[in-house]
Amino acid sequence: KQEVTQIPAALSVPEGENLVLNCSFTDSAIYNLQWFRQDPGKGLTSLLLIQSSQREQTSGRLNASLDKSSGRSTLYIAASQPGDSATYLCAVRTGAGSYQLTFGKGTKLSVIP
Amino acid sequence: NAGVMQNPRHLVRRRGQEARLRCSPMKGHSHVYWYRQLPEEGLKFMVYLQKENIIDESGMPKERFSAEFPKEGPSILRIQQVVRGDSAAYFCASSEDRSGNTIYFGEGSWLTVV
Numbered sequence: 001k002q003e004v005t006q007i008p009a010a011l012s013v014p015e016g017e018n019l020v021l022n023c024s025f026t027d028s029a030i031y032n033l034q035w036f037r038q039d040p041g042k043g044l045t046s047l048l049l050i051q052s053s054q055r056e057q058t059s060g061r062l063n064a065s066l067d068k069s070s071g072r073s074t075l076y077i078a079a080s081q082p083g084d085s086a087t088y089l090c091a092v093r094t095g096a097g098s099y100q101l102t103f104g105k106g107t108k109l110s111v112i113p
Numbered sequence: 114n115a116g117v118m119q120n121p122r123h124l125v126r127r128r129g130q131e132a133r134l135r136c137s138p139m140k141g142h143s144h145v146y147w148y149r150q151l152p153e154e155g156l157k158f159m160v161y162l163q164k165e166n167i168i169d170e171s172g173m174p175k176e177r178f179s180a181e182f183p184k185e186g187p188s189i190l191r192i193q194q195v196v197r198g199d200s201a202a203y204f205c206a207s208s209e210d211r212s213g214n215t216i217y218f219g220e221g222s223w224l225t226v227v
Contacts, residue, residue: 004155032214034216036218041220041221041223042220042221043117043204043218043219043220043221044156044204044206044218045218046215046216046217049214049215089155089156091156099146099158099161099168099169099211100158100161100169100171100172101148101156101158101216102158103148103155103156103157104155105153105154105155106155
C-alpha cells in the first residue's frame with residue numbers, strides 16, 4: 001500500500017528566502033507525482049506534474065525534482081513571497097491503470113513579510 | 114470556462130440525516146473523482162466515475178455512502194444516516210480523459226455533523 005509522507009508538517013520563513021519541501025513515498029513504482037497548493041477553505045491547485053520518466057519540472061519560481069529509486073521528491077521555492085503562504089500537498093499516482101492519487105498530509109508554509 | 118463547481122460549500126446535518134453533495138465538472142470533462150479530507154488527515158480517494166458508470170469505488174465506505182454521475186446533471190455524493198465521523202471536507206475533481214494527468218479540483222464541500 002502506497003504511503004506518502006511530507007516533512008516538515010509546518011514551515012515558517014522570512015520573505016525572500018529559498019526553501020525546500022520534502023515528500024517521500026513507499027512504493028517507487030509510481031506513474032507520476034504532482035505537487036498541489038491548497039489555500040485555507042479552498043480547493044487544490046496543481047503546481048507541477050512530474051512523470052515517472054522525468055527528473056524535474058520547473059514553473060516560474062518553483063522547481064520539483066523526482067528520485068523514483070529513493071522514493072523522494074522535493075519542491076524548491078525560490079525567493080519566497082507572502083503570497084506563497086499555503087499548504088503544499090504532494091500526491092502520487094501508482095500505475096497507469098490506477099486512477100487514485102495518494103496524498104501526503106501536506107506542509108503548511110508561512111512566509112513572513 | 115468555469116472550473117469544477119461544488120455545492121453546497123458548507124452543510125450542517127444532524128446525526129441520522131442525509132447529506133447530498135453535488136459536483137459539476139469542468140466543461141468537456143466526463144471523468145469525476147471524489148476525495149475526502151478528514152481533520153488533520155490527507156485527502157483520501159473515494160470514487161471515480163464516468164458518465165453513468167462507477168469505475169472505481171474502492172475508497173468508498175461500504176455502508177451509507179453512494180455516488181452517481183448521471184447522463185444529465187451533476188455528480189452526486191450521497192451520505193445516508195450521517196454520523197459525527199462523516200464531518201470532513203469533500204472534494205470533487207474532474208479530468209478530460211482517463212489519464213487524469215490534468216486534473217482540476219473544486220473548492221470542496223464542508224460537511225459538519227452535529
